[in-house]
Amino acid sequence: MLGSTILQLGSVIGAANDVDSGSTAWMLTSSALVLLMVPGLALFYGGMVRSRSVLTTMMHSFVAMAIIGVQWVLVGYCLAFGKTVGGFFGFDPAYIGLAGIAHTQMYADKGVPELVFVMFQGKFAIITPALISGAIAERMRFRSYVLFIVLWATFIYCPLAHWVWASDGWLFKWGVLDFAGGTVVHISAGVSALVLAILVGARRDWTRGTAMLPNNLTMTLTGVGLLWFGWFGFNAGSAVAAESPVAGPVAGLAFATTQTAAASAALVWIVIERLRHGKATTLGMASGIVAGLVAITPAAGHVLPINALFIGAAASVACFFAVQMKNKLGYDDSLDAFGVHGVGGIVGALLTGVFAFTPVVGALGGNFGQLGKQAVAVVVAIVFAGVGTLVIALFVKKLFGLRVPDQHERDGLDLAIHGERGYHHDLG
């Protein structure tokens, strides 16, 4: 095998330095699956806004692929997974631009080439800031959004990923469980979304109480289908990235819990709607699926499918009522990035500490300390992401302003920002 040739660059540790073809194949597949979630998210969000801003909204997701796709290679991976600086962020000059990572180099003891791991993690870094965009749809300046996600990925996402996932990150070493990103991805994105929505301010028509209806829910449903599909890479892929070298069974577990939680959450959401309004809506179905997927993310490889049923159901109840709160509290989280990702992430992170059975047991097994650790991690993620977003957003506001001019908002952002319309009536 390749074992003898791949020790040439420093950071290889552990015994298993051969390529594990099964793990590597699954990680390549998972990386592609997670990337597919980004256009999925674009469709999901794009269908929910008004047609005059459909392109701007979809572009928020797509441009993250371009921007964070570059940022991750240049500095992102280095800051998240480089040699730890006190457990708070990573740094390794050899990782800048990935210049010092030979294509034959293995990642830790996983039997997977490090570049595959870099790409897998990079897709997470891409989708996380894109999740935030749902909160500021139809009113944020494009250049401000672009600058915001670069700074956010660099100064919020990378350190948080290091704390929770790097083998020497302080939360990881302390024993916090976050299988695929409850704190790193969903709580951080959700809380940042809330802060940003408040700073940017409500949409003009939201304040005026004008009816705003989704332009195309068929797109939203297509998007949520892609998200569900891609989420198998997100969660079951995290088994190989984060777990022991013998990760097959854990990947299978994560796959099963992901499927189960999504189904259970979707079911519960439409039942709640049917009971409250007499109608089960398709957007409710889509929202439930996402809420379930979000909540199972931190728990996926730690709990049983029967627990996933409960986690999905609990997430749906919590998210449904969280989404109703925005009108009472008066913030325009337009597409419910906080209501679904923030709240769902918190529910999932805490319930992980209740139901976990591997590699440690949770509160249900008498280990209340694990629930305490999860709660601390939740608070840490909320405070860090919230304060960090406040600082970054105020800086961006000073530099460019956060909102488009009033007239652009009235006309729709697509034409003003991108010089295009999403839909043309075909009259020649």
Next chain:
Amino acid sequence: MKLIIAIIRPERLDAVQEELRAVLDEQDNYRITVDPVQGHGRQHGDVEYVRGQPVQPRLVQKVRVMVAVNDPYVDRSIEAIIEGARTAGDGAVGDGKIMVMPLEEVIRIRTGERGSKAI
């Protein structure tokens, strides 16, 4: 010659077409133009639920039917449209309107024919 414009419920279009066909089929002069329109009169838009929040659209979806007819056909066309578009029973708010206006000239583009034979 008159131009009849009817604003009706989209779901009544099939019935209106059927009624019009029955009275206008003579002399091969059943012609119709239809487009989707939005507006409101006394009827409000149907309440939709967006993530649990009731939202009432400002405008109601309607269909606009245009038929140009010769004078002897005006009244029976109106009757036909009412027959097809009125909600069963005594009708309902939102059944729509019929507007009739004089038609100065009609020209068939293919032949250049004018007036009632071009209709």
